[in-house]
Structure formats: C-alpha cells, structure tokens
Amino acid sequence: MSIPDFEKYNQLVLDLFEKEKFEELACLYLEWGKKLLALGKLDEGCFFLTQGYVLALEHGMEETVEIYEILNNHERED
Amino acid sequence: MDVEADRDLELVRQAVEGAKGLPNNHYIDQATYEEEREVLLFNNWAGIGLGSDIPNPGDVSPVNFAGMPLLMVRNHEGDIQVFQNTCRHRGMMLVEKNCNLRGTIRCPYHSWSYNLDGSLRATPHVGGPGMNIDKHIVRKDLGLIKINTYVWRDIVFVNVSGTAPTFREYASKLLKRWHEHEQPMYHGGPVSGFNFDVACNWKLAVENYCESYHLPWIHPGLNSYSRLEDHYHIEEPGHFSGQGTLVYRQIIGDHGETFPDFKNLSKFWDTGAEYIVLFPNVMLATQRDHGYAIILLPQGPERTIERNEIFYSFDPETRPDLKALIEKNSVQWRGVLEEDLFVIEGMQKGRHGIFFDGGKFSPVMDSPTHVFHKWVGDKLHASRYGNS
Numbered sequence: 001m002s003i004p005d006f007e008k009y010n011q012l013v014l015d016l017f018e019k020e021k022f023e024e025l026a027c028l029y030l031e032w033g034k035k036l037l038a039l040g041k042l043d044e045g046c047f048f049l050t051q052g053y054v055l056a057l058e059h060g061m062e063e064t065v066e067i068y069e070i071l072n073n074h075e076r077e078d
Numbered sequence: 079m080d081v082e083a084d085r086d087l088e089l090v091r092q093a094v095e096g097a098k099g100l101p102n103n104h105y106i107d108q109a110t111y112e113e114e115r116e117v118l119l120f121n122n123w124a125g126i127g128l129g130s131d132i133p134n135p136g137d138v139s140p141v142n143f144a145g146m147p148l149l150m151v152r153n154h155e156g157d158i159q160v161f162q163n164t165c166r167h168r169g170m171m172l173v174e175k176n177c178n179l180r181g182t183i184r185c186p187y188h189s190w191s192y193n194l195d196g197s198l199r200a201t202p203h204v205g206g207p208g209m210n211i212d213k214h215i216v217r218k219d220l221g222l223i224k225i226n227t228y229v230w231r232d233i234v235f236v237n238v239s240g241t242a243p244t245f246r247e248y249a250s251k252l253l254k255r256w257h258e259h260e261q262p263m264y265h266g267g268p269v270s271g272f273n274f275d276v277a278c279n280w281k282l283a284v285e286n287y288c289e290s291y292h293l294p295w296i297h298p299g300l301n302s303y304s305r306l307e308d309h310y311h312i313e314e315p316g317h318f319s320g321q322g323t324l325v326y327r328q329i330i331g332d333h334g335e336t337f338p339d340f341k342n343l344s345k346f347w348d349t350g351a352e353y354i355v356l357f358p359n360v361m362l363a364t365q366r367d368h369g370y371a372i373i374l375l376p377q378g379p380e381r382t383i384e385r386n387e388i389f390y391s392f393d394p395e396t397r398p399d400l401k402a403l404i405e406k407n408s409v410q411w412r413g414v415l416e417e418d419l420f421v422i423e424g425m426q427k428g429r430h431g432i433f434f435d436g437g438k439f440s441p442v443m444d445s446p447t448h449v450f451h452k453w454v455g456d457k458l459h460a461s462r463y464g465n466s
C-alpha cells in the first residue's frame with residue numbers, strides 16, 4: 001500500500017513497541033488511522049484503527065469508545 | 079487396568095487392620111500419576127492458590143496446576159474466577175506472569191482480547207486486515223473456558239472437571255466441624271508465605287500430615303509441649319483426616335504479646351487445635367489465634383511444590399506492634415514444617431525398592447493415613463468400574 005509519511009510512522013511504531021509504551025502507541029495508531037480514512041484509504045485506516053483499538057482495550061483507555069464508533073460505523077466491528 | 083493393579087487396590091480399600099498401603103506405582107509411575115491427576119485432583123475440589131495472590135481488581139495470576147495451565151483473575155467487582163489459560167484461537171498460553179490489567183486480557187499471538195469475565199471482546203483482523211468480524215467467528219461461543227471456582231479461607235479452590243458437587247457441599251463436613259472459624263482471615267504478608275520444592279509425590283505430604291505417630295521422632299521440639307498422648311485422630315472417611323491436640327499453646331512474643339483470638343470461639347479452642355487435610359491437596363491448621371494452609375502443587379510423579387501460608391484473625395497492616403511476633407511465628411512454623419521434608423523425600427526414595435508392598439499400617443497409629451489411602455483407592459475404583 002502507498003501511504004503518506006509511512007517511514008516516519010513506521011519508525012515511531014517500532015520505537016514505541018520497543019519501549020513498551022502501548023498507550024502512546026494506541027494514540028499513534030488512532031491518529032494515523034484517522035488520517036488515512038480522511039484520505040479515503042478505508043482498509044488501511046481501519047487496519048491501524050484496529051491496532052489502536054486492541055491496545056486501548058487492553059489498557060482500559062477512554063479512546064476505546066471513539067475507535068469503536070469509527071470501526072462500527074464502517075462495519076468493521078460489532 | 080491390569081489385574082495386578084486392581085488386586086493391589088483391593089488390598090488398600092480393606093479395613094485398616096488388613097489393608098496394605100498404595101503400591102509403588104502410585105508414587106513413581108507416570109501413567110498412574112496421570113490417572114490420579116484426573117480422578118483425584120481434577121474431579122474434586124483442589125486448592126491452586128490464594129486470593130491474596132491477586133489482591134487488587136484486575137490482578138491476574140497464572141498457575142500451572144499439575145500441568146494444566148490455569149489463570150486466576152480478580153475482576154473489577156473484586157470477585158475471583160479461574161479460567162483455562164489458553165486462547166480459544168490457536169491455543170496460545172494467554173498470561174505468563176502475574177500482572178495487573180486495566181482492561182482486557184490480550185492474547186500475545188494474534189491479539190484476540192477477552193474481558194475479565196472471560197467473554198471474547200475483540201478479534202482483530204479476523205476477517206482480513208482492518209475487518210474484525212467474520213460470520214464464522216461467533217464471539218459469544220468463544221469465551222475463555224471457565225473453571226468452577228470457590229474461595230474459602232482465602233484459598234482458591236477449583237473443580238477442573240466440573241463434575242463435583244458445589245464446594246460447600248463437597249466440604250460440608252469440614253465447614254461444619256470448623257464453623258466457629260468461619261470468619262475473616264488475613265494473610266500475614268510476605269514473611270508468612272514460603273514454598274518448599276520437594277522431591278516426592280504429592281500424596282506423601284498428605285500422608286505424613288495426617289498422622290501424629292511421627293511427632294516424637296521428627297519434631298522432638300514440638301513434642302516437648304505437644305505430647306503424643308495429647309493427640310487424637312480425626313477421621314471423616316471420604317472427605318478428610320488429620321489430627322488434633324488438646325494442649326495447644328499460643329506463641330508469645332519477646333514482650334509477652336500474643337495474637338488476638340478469632341472471635342466468639344468456644345472453650346474447646348482455648349487449648350484445642352486441629353490439623354486436617356481436605357482431600358485431595360490442601361493441608362490446614364485451625365487454632366485459636368492463627369491458622370495456616372499448605373497447598374500441594376504436583377509437578378510430576380516425584381516432585382511437589384508446597385506453598386505454606388499463615389493467616390491471622392486481624393489485618394497485619396493494622397497491628398504494626400505484632401510484626402515481630404508474626405515473623406517469629408513464621409520462623410517457628412517453617413522450622414517445624416521443614417523437619418518433615420527429609421521424611422517425605424525419604425519415603426519417596428524408599429518407593430523405588432521393588433519389593434516394597436505398600437507397607438503395613440498400625441491400626442492404632444496410622445488409621446488417619448489409611449482413611450486417605452482408602453479415599454484414593456475408592457475414587458480410582460469408582461473411576462475404573464463405576465460405584466460398586
């Protein structure tokens with residue numbers, strides 16, 4: 001897939017994984033996912049939102065609600 | 079099962095006067111260990127850990143119970159439930175070490191995520207990247223496998239098979255016997271828990287705990303204030319056995335301090351104390367001012383972890399003045415319980431003697447041990463042939 005800023009985000013993701021900063025990572029996925037959706041990249045956007053969703057669930061984050069809504073609206077989660 | 083093994087079990091199940099002990103294969107043979115694991119440990123209510131292992135909401139603790147991966151969970155309401163620690167997707171072990179979870183249990187493999195009540199909450203990318211649903215993945219059918227759980231005296235009991243009666247029914251005779259102690263018990267904190275890693279079959283720890291015959295030889299110190307003639311047998315065939323004493327004396331601190339008693343106990347407990355094994359694997363002590371539990375965690379036919387845990391009538395956090403006495407008490411019990419280790423390891427070694435026939439019970443001194451052997455024999459017989 002051709003994704004803008006791919007290298008930049010990729011490096012951030014790897015760093016946060018490495019440092020086990022999963023809450024920041026969830027937010028990063030959310031930010032990136034929304035950006036891709038805005039660009040009309042539905043599959044890519046939902047992929048990263050899903051990554052963020054699972055981490056947000058695991059860490060009991062309030063972002064869970066927002067991500068769920070987006071995924072659910074796109075019939076990607078129920 | 080072969081004819082010889084059946085004949086041996088028949089000898090075990092006789093009245094104590096004519097009975098033989100369980101033969102060697104029940105201590106050293108892998109196939110017999112596995113049969114007993116199912117029939118004795120999984121089909122009944124066995125202890126696996128403590129509520130105080132997971133004190134806070136969201137705490138989880140994995141337990142390897144005789145090879146079975148289990149997960150103790152304290153949910154956000156504070157209730158404890160045990161699950162099989164295995165993901166419903168590809169069978170990955172879910173949790174490897176104790177931790178606190180603020181949200182879901184996320185499988186480390188493909189991140190299927192479970193709520194603390196075991197229900198399956200998320201199945202990321204299950205229908206392809208970014209698609210988290212699939213009509214063939216019915217989440218409500220894919221929750222974690224729940225294991226029947228009951229917490230008594232802070233001990234987490236499980237009935238793995240799900241076939242036993244309720245815990246309160248299963249243990250009803252013991253609950254009745256010790257009903258006066260049915261009141262809050264508090265773990266004494268880190269100094270009050272210690273483990274022994276013992277080279278013996280788990281049943282040998284039970285057998286040694288049941289009887290007082292060994293006291294004068296193995297616990298000469300204990301015996302000085304706890305003479306053999308002050309002991310009595312406790313026998314409840316099919317349920318538990320052990321020993322009691324009529325001359326229990328409270329431990330006294332360097333400044334004359336003692337532990338507060340449990341509330342409203344009858345006169346008997348002034349000097350009475352009881353030491354009972356609730357079959358299969360929990361060895362208990364009940365006394366006026368403290369009690370303990372020893373949970374046996376089998377690691378194979380010839381290795382057992384003993385978890386020793388001491389409990390009080392009061393929350394130790396509220397009584398810093400008793401800290402030294404709690405420590406002294408732990409040291410004392412540890413010393414006594416350690417004295418038994420060479421015996422149970424020695425009995426294990428002895429069972430590699432190919433001519434050992436299970437041994438001869440003293441009808442007078444060994445009857446509580448025989449109650450346990452008969453329980454084992456009866457359970458195995460019933461499992462092989464039905465109740466006859």
Ligand code: FES
Nearest residue numbers: 165167168185188
């Ligand atoms: S094995 Fe657990 S998510 Fe795949």
Ligand SMILES: [Fe+2]
Nearest residue numbers: 286296297418
């Ligand atoms: Fe002993």
